[in-house]
Amino acid sequence: MRQADEAAAAGGAIPTDVRGALKADAPLAKLVWFKSGGKADWLFEPADTEDLTTFMSRLAPGTPVMALGLGSNLIIRDGGVPGVVVRLGKPFASVEVKRDCVIECGGGAPGILVASQARDAGIAGLEFLRGIPGTVGGFVRMNGGAYGREVADILVDCDVVLPGGTLVTLPVEDLDYSYRHSRLPDGAVVVAARLKGVPGDPAEIGAEMDRIGAAREQSQPLRTKTGGSTFKNPEGGKAWQLVDEAGCRGLTMGDAQVSEKHTNFLINKGEATSADIEGLGEEVRRRVAEKTGVTLEWEIKRVGRW
Numbered sequence: 001m002r003q004a005d006e007a008a009a010a011g012g013a014i015p016t017d018v019r020g021a022l023k024a025d026a027p028l029a030k031l032v033w034f035k036s037g038g039k040a041d042w043l044f045e046p047a048d049t050e051d052l053t054t055f056m057s058r059l060a061p062g063t064p065v066m067a068l069g070l071g072s073n074l075i076i077r078d079g080g081v082p083g084v085v086v087r088l089g090k091p092f093a094s095v096e097v098k099r100d101c102v103i104e105c106g107g108g109a110p111g112i113l114v115a116s117q118a119r120d121a122g123i124a125g126l127e128f129l130r131g132i133p134g135t136v137g138g139f140v141r142m143n144g145g146a147y148g149r150e151v152a153d154i155l156v157d158c159d160v161v162l163p164g165g166t167l168v169t170l171p172v173e174d175l176d177y178s179y180r181h182s183r184l185p186d187g188a189v190v191v192a193a194r195l196k197g198v199p200g201d202p203a204e205i206g207a208e209m210d211r212i213g214a215a216r217e218q219s220q221p222l223r224t225k226t227g228g229s230t231f232k233n234p235e236g237g238k239a240w241q242l243v244d245e246a247g248c249r250g251l252t253m254g255d256a257q258v259s260e261k262h263t264n265f266l267i268n269k270g271e272a273t274s275a276d277i278e279g280l281g282e283e284v285r286r287r288v289a290e291k292t293g294v295t296l297e298w299e300i301k302r303v304g305r306w
Contacts (some may be wrong), residue, residue: 014084015058019047028076028085031068033133035225037076037274038304040085048091049159049167049191056189057165059084065163065187066303069135070110073142073228078274079305086189088137097121101198102156107137107191111144114195115209124200125154127208131216133228137190142301143177147212152177156194163187180232180299221259225268230281231296239296240264243284246291253280266300278302 016022026043029035046052056065064083068074088108095117096104103123105114111129114136118126131146132139140158143151155172162168163185176183184190216222231239243249243263251258252269254276259265266277285296 013060013063014042015055018044018055019051020055021045026085028068028071028081031087032071032074032076032227033225034071034075034227034268034272034274034277036078036268036272036277038078038080040081042084043087044084045087045089046091049161052086052189052191053161053165053167055165056161056163059165061164065189067107067137067141067189069108069138070133072133073138073300075227075274075278075300075302077278077302077304077306081304088135088189088191092137092191093135097123098194100196101125102194102196104194105136105192107135107140107159107189107193109136111135111139118195118197119202119205119209122200122202122205123197124205125149125197126195127205127212130209131212136193140175140190140193141182141184141188142180143175143182144180147215150177151195154195154197156196158193159191160184161189161191167191219262221261221265221267224259225272226259226265227277227300229264229299230266231264231285232299234294234296237294238264242288242292242294242296246284246287248284248287251280251284253277253283256280258284274304275306 023043026040028040029037066085068085068087092106092108094106095109095114098104101123103118111132115126115129128147128149132144139151157169157171159169233239240263248258249263250260255270255272256276257267257269259267266280289295
């Protein structure tokens, strides 16, 4: 009854006859790595793909929809997120080994789980997913990559719920991948994907995954409230080197800080607001442009109201 009352107060724009969990005015800070930011107007955790397609088909046209995975590489602004945030939980976290070195994954499956299943099945080529702190839906959308490989190298196709509720299967060619970018429209939700590797030795695959894990642990501030890589690497260069050259290592704004361990990471030292974190990132961009002439592009997605 409360959900129906809240939907009515919102003009009836949000369908409430769902099988999953639907919550109004839902806090998001605890769901993202930075542990900062405002609330979602609505947070929907669908029971399955049919629940999601039905829900999205009944949304009022133009209602903003944003998918949320593990909450890495994301700044939720302090004013919160308008419309609906869709969070893919356990029903979308399956990983299944198919024939011909293909692995079928739910959009909510973490990269480390996919890489581990591939290792156990003797499928090589997916080890780099061990180094991507996110879920299949997120790194398919943004062509996530690490350690010399990216999703465009391994994706066969993906199942996507488009704005309006239509479920389509898109081959990798239709995503028009480039560096950390795809042509998926805003509001589309990746619910599954097929990834293809090559035959390999499980022991060698495991060793490579261990190497990637150790490299991340040594070079990145993994045990802090962070958002992953902040800026895209410019062509022919490294973002962290440009940030360092501009004298930004350890730079702070409120409780936000440029990591001293890896300067392409911003961290929340305690009670930083999202405005602190984003403001610090913009100050880093300004200083880098002034020092080097290079304008860094955000890799972290910034969403919501100021």
